[in-house]
Amino acid sequence: MSHRSSDFTKIINAAENLLRELLNVPENYKILFLQGGGSGQFSGVPLNLIGLKEDGCADYLVTGTWSAKAAKEAEKYGKVNVIHPKLDSYTKIPDSSTWSLNPSASYVYYCCNETVHGVEFNFIPDTKGVVLVSDMSSNFLSRPVDVSKFGLIFAGAQKNVGCAGVTVVIVREDLMGKALKECPIILDYQVQAGNNSLYNTPSCFSIYIMGLVLEWIRNNGGADAMKQLNKQKSDIVYDIINHSDGFYSCPVDVACRSRMNIPFRIGKKEGDESLEKSFLDGASKRGMISLKGHRSVGGIRASLYNAVTVEDVKALAAYMEEFLKDHQ
Numbered sequence: 398m399s400h401r402s403s404d405f406t407k408i409i410n411a412a413e414n415l416l417r418e419l420l421n422v423p424e425n426y427k428i429l430f431l432q433g434g435g436s437g438q439f440s441g442v443p444l445n446l447i448g449l450k451e452d453g454c455a456d457y458l459v460t461g462t463w464s465a466k467a468a469k470e471a472e473k474y475g476k477v478n479v480i481h482p483k484l485d486s487y488t489k490i491p492d493s494s495t496w497s498l499n500p501s502a503s504y505v506y507y508c509c510n511e512t513v514h515g516v517e518f519n520f521i522p523d524t525k526g527v528v529l530v531s532d533m534s535s536n537f538l539s540r541p542v543d544v545s546k547f548g549l550i551f552a553g554a555q556k557n558v559g560c561a562g563v564t565v566v567i568v569r570e571d572l573m574g575k576a577l578k579e580c581p582i583i584l585d586y587q588v589q590a591g592n593n594s595l596y597n598t599p600s601c602f603s604i605y606i607m608g609l610v611l612e613w614i615r616n617n618g619g620a621d622a623m624k625q626l627n628k629q630k631s632d633i634v635y636d637i638i639n640h641s642d643g644f645y646s647c648p649v650d651v652a653c654r655s656r657m658n659i660p661f662r663i664g665k666k667e668g669d670e671s672l673e674k675s676f677l678d679g680a681s682k683r684g685m686i687s688l689k690g691h692r693s694v695g696g697i698r699a700s701l702y703n704a705v706t707v708e709d710v711k712a713l714a715a716y717m718e719e720f721l722k723d724h725q
């Protein structure tokens with residue numbers, strides 16, 4: 398099927414319309430379906446937006462691995478200010494009273510959910526009028542979001558809305574057209590918007606799958622229902638951690654614990670690796686895989702994306718209870 402055929406045009410337009418409906422995306426925002434993943438947008442964002450103001454600089458909140466990578470990449474294209482005191486560990490969001498926002502920054506960037514560390518923003522940062530950019534790769538469509546508060550939101554589809562290969566970029570129209578001259582054409586928002594994301598062959602199959610997932614979200618109650626389900630699911634796991642008398646421990650500040658990714662250690666605060674291995678082996682025997690924490694932090698990580706059902710989480714919870722009883 399050609400990506401320029403009327404059949405595929407229907408598929409890509411339907412996916413866009415559904416996304417617009419599910420997130421109430423205002424008329425003055427373009428929705429782009431690009432390639433290169435979330436990491437591609439670590440470059441795409443500064444290449445397109447850092448020249449919005451004369452100083453060519455941007456403010457970054459660095460609350461975990463992914464925002465740290467984004468800030469490092471942006472340094473290639475302009476001046477990056479990390480606007481808060483450096484964190485010793487990625488377990489909290491620095492209080493906004495400590496942020497030194499720069500009014501001449503072209504944008505303020507943050508990662509809404511740090512996937513590796515399980516740190517999630519449950520508020521929208523107040524940037525005092527500076528354009529706000531957010532990486533929502535790992536909590537996209539897990540709840541409603543007021544798009545009008547943002548200059549740009551991006552998200553790889555592979556966590557909550559489909560499979561790898563397509564990255565959603567929602568960008569306010571007036572921010573396009575000021576890309577740096579070295580911006581690769583396939584990352585240029587204005588070029589892609591002018592071509593309905595078809596400047597080059599897009600990830601057609603991933604867009605098709607995303608359309609199906611968006612339909613599933615709509616048929617299951619939309620973003621509000623996802624919010625309610627994700628709260629219910631994460632509460633089940635945090636509840637066990639909180640009532641385990643320290644057998645399970647989550648290092649993240651209670652105020653910013655992620656509903657999507659729950660990192661925890663077993664046995665003692667810094668983790669008992671042999672117990673954790675035995676937990677993972679037992680989980681795998683029960684058909685629960687991918688519970689190993691990211692290699693940079695160790696321990697366990699339960700990722701409860703939209704596709705994970707309440708029943709799945711209850712099965713994990715039952716196993717956690719059983720493991721606790723057997724090893725406490």
Ligand code: PMP
Nearest residue numbers: 434435436437463512534535553
């Ligand atoms: N941002 C976040 C929050 C992520 O979780 C990831 C991937 N796990 C990325 C960016 C990078 O995405 P990709 O692998 O698609 O480049």
